[in-house]
Every structure is written in C-alpha cells, then in structure tokens.
Amino acid sequence: MSRLVVASIGPASSVQDGGRLGAQRYGLTVSGAMDRLSLAAANTLVGNEPLAAAVEIGPFGASFTARDGAVRVAISGAPRNADVAGNPVAMDASVTLKDGETLTLGFARGGAFTYLAIEGAIKGEPVFGSLAVNARAGLGSPYPRPLQAGDEFNVDAASGAPELRIELPKPANGPIRVLLGPQDDEFDEANKALFLDSEWRISATSDRMGYRLDGPAIKHLHGHNIVSDGTVNGSIQVPGNGAPIALMMDRGTSGGYPKIATVITADIGRLAQTSAGTAFRYKAVSMAEAQDEARNFAQLIRSLPDRLRSSDTVALNIEALSDANVAGYAVSAVDAGTWQVAAEP
Amino acid sequence: MAATLPPPRLLPSGDSAVTVEFSRTIDDEANQRVLALDKALTAAPIDGITETVPTYRSLLVHYDPGKIGFDALGQKILPIAIRPLPPVTKARRWRIPVAYGGEHGIDLEDVAKALGTTPDDIVARHVGGDYKVAMIGFTPGWSYLSGLDKSLHMSRRQSPRLLTPAGTISIGGIQAGIQCLAAPSGWHLLGRTPVRTYQLHRDPTFLTEPGDRVTFFAIDHKMFEEMDRAAEAGEIIAEQVVS
Numbered sequence: 001m002s003r004l005v006v007a008s009i010g011p012a013s014s015v016q017d018g019g020r021l022g023a024q025r026y027g028l029t030v031s032g033a034m035d036r037l038s039l040a041a042a043n044t045l046v047g048n049e050p051l052a053a054a055v056e057i058g059p060f061g062a063s064f065t066a067r068d069g070a071v072r073v074a075i076s077g078a079p080r081n082a083d084v085a086g087n088p089v090a091m092d093a094s095v096t097l098k099d100g101e102t103l104t105l106g107f108a109r110g111g112a113f114t115y116l117a118i119e120g121a122i123k124g125e126p127v128f129g130s131l132a133v134n135a136r137a138g139l140g141s142p143y144p145r146p147l148q149a150g151d152e153f154n155v156d157a158a159s160g161a162p163e164l165r166i167e168l169p170k171p172a173n174g175p176i177r178v179l180l181g182p183q184d185d186e187f188d189e190a191n192k193a194l195f196l197d198s199e200w201r202i203s204a205t206s207d208r209m210g211y212r213l214d215g216p217a218i219k220h221l222h223g224h225n226i227v228s229d230g231t232v233n234g235s236i237q238v239p240g241n242g243a244p245i246a247l248m249m250d251r252g253t254s255g256g257y258p259k260i261a262t263v264i265t266a267d268i269g270r271l272a273q274t275s276a277g278t279a280f281r282y283k284a285v286s287m288a289e290a291q292d293e294a295r296n297f298a299q300l301i302r303s304l305p306d307r308l309r310s311s312d313t314v315a316l317n318i319e320a321l322s323d324a325n326v327a328g329y330a331v332s333a334v335d336a337g338t339w340q341v342a343a344e345p
Numbered sequence: 346m347a348a349t350l351p352p353p354r355l356l357p358s359g360d361s362a363v364t365v366e367f368s369r370t371i372d373d374e375a376n377q378r379v380l381a382l383d384k385a386l387t388a389a390p391i392d393g394i395t396e397t398v399p400t401y402r403s404l405l406v407h408y409d410p411g412k413i414g415f416d417a418l419g420q421k422i423l424p425i426a427i428r429p430l431p432p433v434t435k436a437r438r439w440r441i442p443v444a445y446g447g448e449h450g451i452d453l454e455d456v457a458k459a460l461g462t463t464p465d466d467i468v469a470r471h472v473g474g475d476y477k478v479a480m481i482g483f484t485p486g487w488s489y490l491s492g493l494d495k496s497l498h499m500s501r502r503q504s505p506r507l508l509t510p511a512g513t514i515s516i517g518g519i520q521a522g523i524q525c526l527a528a529p530s531g532w533h534l535l536g537r538t539p540v541r542t543y544q545l546h547r548d549p550t551f552l553t554e555p556g557d558r559v560t561f562f563a564i565d566h567k568m569f570e571e572m573d574r575a576a577e578a579g580e581i582i583a584e585q586v587v588s
C-alpha cells in the first residue's frame with residue numbers, strides 16, 4: 001500500500017464517482033461527478049472502471065504527495081498547469097509519482113472541475129453503492145465532506161505500467177442543448193422564446209447543488225408555485241424572481257418551482273464546466289436527438305480504452321504541450337464559447 | 346373507487362426520465378395512483394427503468410435510454426397507470442413523539458395567535474390528525490404528510506428561515522412535515538421529534554416509506570432529551586403499529 005496525501009487543496013473539492021442511485025425516493029440525492037466524461041477519462045488512463053471514485057478538484061489549485069511508495073495518477077477535465085518537481089505534466093495523461101514526489105496543479109484555466117484518478121481507485125465504504133461526497137447529508141467516504149489539506153488516501157502501489165495519454169473528442173462548442181419540459185406549459189410562447197434566444201451567464205453563487213443563471217427574467221404564466229415534484233440532473237427551474245437555476249448533482253430530489261426545460265445528458269458536463277461569467281445559449285432539441293446523443297455519450301464512455309495512446313507520442317500533441325508548458329498562455333486550445341479561459345494568477 | 350381524474354400526462358424530464366403526472370394539484374386520489382403505479386413497477390419491473398420517485402401527484406421514472414426509448418416506455422407505463430386502484434391494504438403506521446412549543450417549536454405561539462386560539466389547542470389539532478406520508482423529498486427523510494386538519498391550513502412564512510433544526514415538526518400550506526436533517530424551511534415550526542427518519546448505519550437507514558400512516562403524540566422536553574439520546578445511539582424510538 002502507498003498513500004496519497006492532500007498537501008493543499010481549495011474549496012469545492014471532494015471525492016466523487018458515478019453517483020448514488022436508488023435512494024431518491026427517500027430524499028437522498030445522487031451526487032457524483034459534475035463532468036462524467038472527464039472522470040471517466042481520468043479513470044480509464046489508470047485502468048480503473050470509468051465511474052470509479054476519484055478526486056474532483058474545484059477551480060483553485062491543489063497538490064498531492066506520494067508516501068510509502070509510488071502512486072500512479074491521471075488528470076482530466078478543466079485544463080491547468082501541472083508539474084511534478086518542476087517537470088510539466090500533461091492533462092489527459094497518466095503520471096507516476098515516486099515516493100515523496102508532489103503533483104502540483106494550478107488554477108483551472110477554463111472550466112471548473114479537474115479529476116485526479118488514482119490507479120486502483122479511491123477506497124472506502126460505499127453508501128447506496130457510492131463513495132460520492134454529499135456534504136449536506138454527511139455522506140461520502142473516506143471523508144464525508146469536502147477535502148482538506150492533510151487528508152490522505154490509502155492507495156495501491158504504482159503498477160509500473162507505461163504512462164498513457166487519451167485522445168478525447170474536441171469539446172463541442174455549440175449551445176447547451178435542452179429538452180423543453182416537464183413544465184414548459186407554465187410559460188407562454190414569448191417567455192419560452194426569451195429563454196431559448198437569450199444569452200446566459202452562470203452566476204458566481206453557483207455550486208454542486210445548482211447553477212444560477214443571469215439573464216432576462218423569465219415570467220410564469222400562473223405564478224411560481226407548483227406542487228413539488230421530482231427533479232433530475234439538469235432540470236432548469238424558474239423561481240419567483242425569474243432567474244433560472246440549472247439543478248446539478250447535489251440538487252434537492254424534489255422542487256416546487258416550474259421546470260421550463262432539462263439539459264440533455266450529453267451536455268450536462270459541458271454546462272458544469274462553463275465558467276462563471278461566460279456567455280452561452282440554450283438550444284431546444286427533439287426527444288429523438290436527445291436520446292441519440294445520450295446513447296452516443298454512453299458509447300463514448302465505454303469506448304474510452306480505445307482512445308488510449310502511448311505517452312511516447314505526447315510530443316506530437318500540441319494541445320497537451322501548450323497545456324503543460326506555456327504558463328499564462330492566454331488562448332486555450334479548448335473552445336472559448338463553452339470553456340472560458342481565465343488568466344493564471 | 347370511481348376514477349375521477351383524467352388519464353395521466355407523460356411529461357419528458359430530459360432524455361432519461363419521464364414524469365407521470367396524475368394531477369397538477371394535491372389530490373388524494375392522485376397520490377394513491379402515484380403510489381399504486383410505483384408499487385406496480387416495483388412488482389413487475391420494466392426493463393430499462395433505473396429508479397422511481399413518488400411525489401404528491403406524479404411519479405418520476407428514471408430510465409436508461411440505451412435500453413428503452415421515451416415512446417416505448419410511455420406505451421408500457423400508460424396501461425399500468427390507468428388500471429383501477431387496488432383495494433386499500435393494511436398500511437404501516439408510525440406513532441411519532443413530539444416535544445411541542447418552547448425552544449423546540451418556536452412558531453407555536455404565533456400560529457395560535459394567527460388562528461385566534463391557544464397553543465394547547467393547536468397541539469390538540471395537530472396530535473388529532475391522521476396523516477399519510479405522501480412523499481419523501483428535498484432532503485433525506487423529509488416526510489411530506491397529507492391529512493393536516495383544515496383549521497391548521499395557513500400560508501408559509503413570508504421569509505423562509507435559512508436553517509431549521511433536525512427533527513423539526515412543521516406545517517406549511519395544507520401540508521404537515523417531519524424533517525430529519527437541519528435544512529432551510531419556510532414552514533411554521535410547531536415542535537421537534539427525537540425520531541430520525543434517516544440515520545446512516547442504522548437498519549433501516551430510512552424509517553418512513555411513501556404510503557405509511559403517521560400519528561403524533563406529545564412528550565415533554567425532558568422526555569425529548571432521553572429519547573434523543575436513545576435515538577442518537579441508533580434505537581428506533583418511533584412506535585410501529587399495523588392498522
């Protein structure tokens with residue numbers, strides 16, 4: 001056994017996995033990774049099941065130190081500068097930390113969440129099949145709360161497997177796709193159009209429970225109280241002040257505001273990775289398109305092992321190189337429309 | 346029972362869930378139909394359904410679109426949803442102790458004033474109720490009860506409280522509630538129960554199920570402390586009766 005010690009970490013960082021299913025009927029929400037594809041990519045790089053428990057790192061920096069042996073890890077998600085003892089580490093790639101070495105990650109340079117997967121996965125005691133942290137309910141393992149400096153994980157000793165990188169499809173650049181409903185009939189055509197045709201920005205007060213959206217006020221047809229009914233990841237509810245809230249993984253399982261639309265499964269991770277303040281739009285799609293995209297998304301996660309490449313060829317990967325080497329690089333390789341690039345502090 | 350409701354509506358909740366809506370308002374028949382459909386889908390699962398979430402007036406059905414599409418699922422659910430209601434079977438009943446008023450029910454006196462009566466009278470009306478768990482939601486174990494005495498119906502607080510204590514027993518609108526964890530709430534706080542409707546590492550983790558019956562009985566604040574210690578240690582202090 002080795003240990004991976006959290007040497008430093010910012011807020012909004014916690015252990016997350018594929019989420020906690022089966023207890024929503026008791027009011028216990030799903031939690032789980034905000035960006036499932038990046039969680040799966042990081043896990044696949046170190047040979048784990050795609051939705052195994054990993055560290056979800058919020059927008060601020062973090063560092064991790066290997067103790068009692070080597071630890072193999074991988075990072076994917078919001079791009080950041082990363083290094084081990086001054087040597088750059090690429091995003092979407094694995095790296096082995098020797099005993100005593102520290103992996104240091106900078107601020108997210110776009111997006112919010114980066115996933116650190118550990119070979120052999122994070123170990124703990126699952127509740128309803130999941131280690132995911134739900135801080136409000138005091139759930140999650142090995143720590144039922146956001147991570148703090150000094151926390152540590154007992155992990156497998158590094159296998160010595162060759163390092164890998166993963167070629168992910170370029171993140172889509174278009175609007176966030178939604179299906180109207182379940183309560184779109186609580187809004188008239190003009191207000192539905194206002195929702196679909198306006199530019200939105202995610203408010204800084206957003207968290208894992210919900211993303212508040214700044215834009216025009218959306219008016220209800222019959223007032224803002226409905227009899228509470230069930231919510232899903234991506235439900236967009238409109239409270240009394242007309243400012244929509246996209247419900248995320250730590251949402252309440254039921255809610256009493258009309259839900260004008262629902263973000264499609266394939267785009268929830270993109271919404272999660274949209275930085276506060278970045279302008280974006282919604283686009284309504286058909287059920288057929290949404291379900292096709294959901295199946296394609298599931299297939300993409302299943303096929304991630306086919307996208308692994310030897311790290312030897314990393315020099316040819318311009319994107320990884322610029323991620324790793326160019327501090328303060330002002331223009332990101334990712335699309336500015338959905339993954340805003342913030343200046344490195 | 347004669348069906349008085351129109352057929353349910355199937356409302357898309359994204360690409361992986363459908364809301365089967367029986368009514369737009371709180372309605373006992375709608376809730377019975379929600380619970381009956383939930384039971385039927387548990388007894389004879391449809392391939393592709395991953396989870397069901399009963400609420401007052403609708404059943405939220407989560408499913409895997411890789412296994413079944415929206416239209417195909419709807420065609421399977423609708424015939425089950427419009428079946429006549431099964432005869433009422435024996436329900437599990439919980440007797441829940443409540444310490445009313447004082448620090449545990451800070452709104453009791455205001456509620457009494459607003460309704461032009463005494464705190465004791467409010468307690469009597471609340472204890473006199475025969476409740477049903479219509480749904481559990483919002484936060485773990487929060488049991489929403491139907492069956493609140495009509496004379497206790499009153500609108501929610503103008504400004505919701507950002508935090509109300511674990512175990513809060515409250516009323517809001519036409520609903521009564523048993524709250525398990527500390528949470529924000531706009532309801533009127535009548536008392537507190539030492540009963541945990543949700544407790545990790547206890548078997549069962551969740552005490553109440555939608556469809557369960559509930560009655561309350563008053564305890565004094567000293568008894569609350571004793572029962573609270575027992576509950577904290579994992580004892581199920583709610584009394585269960587089959588009626």
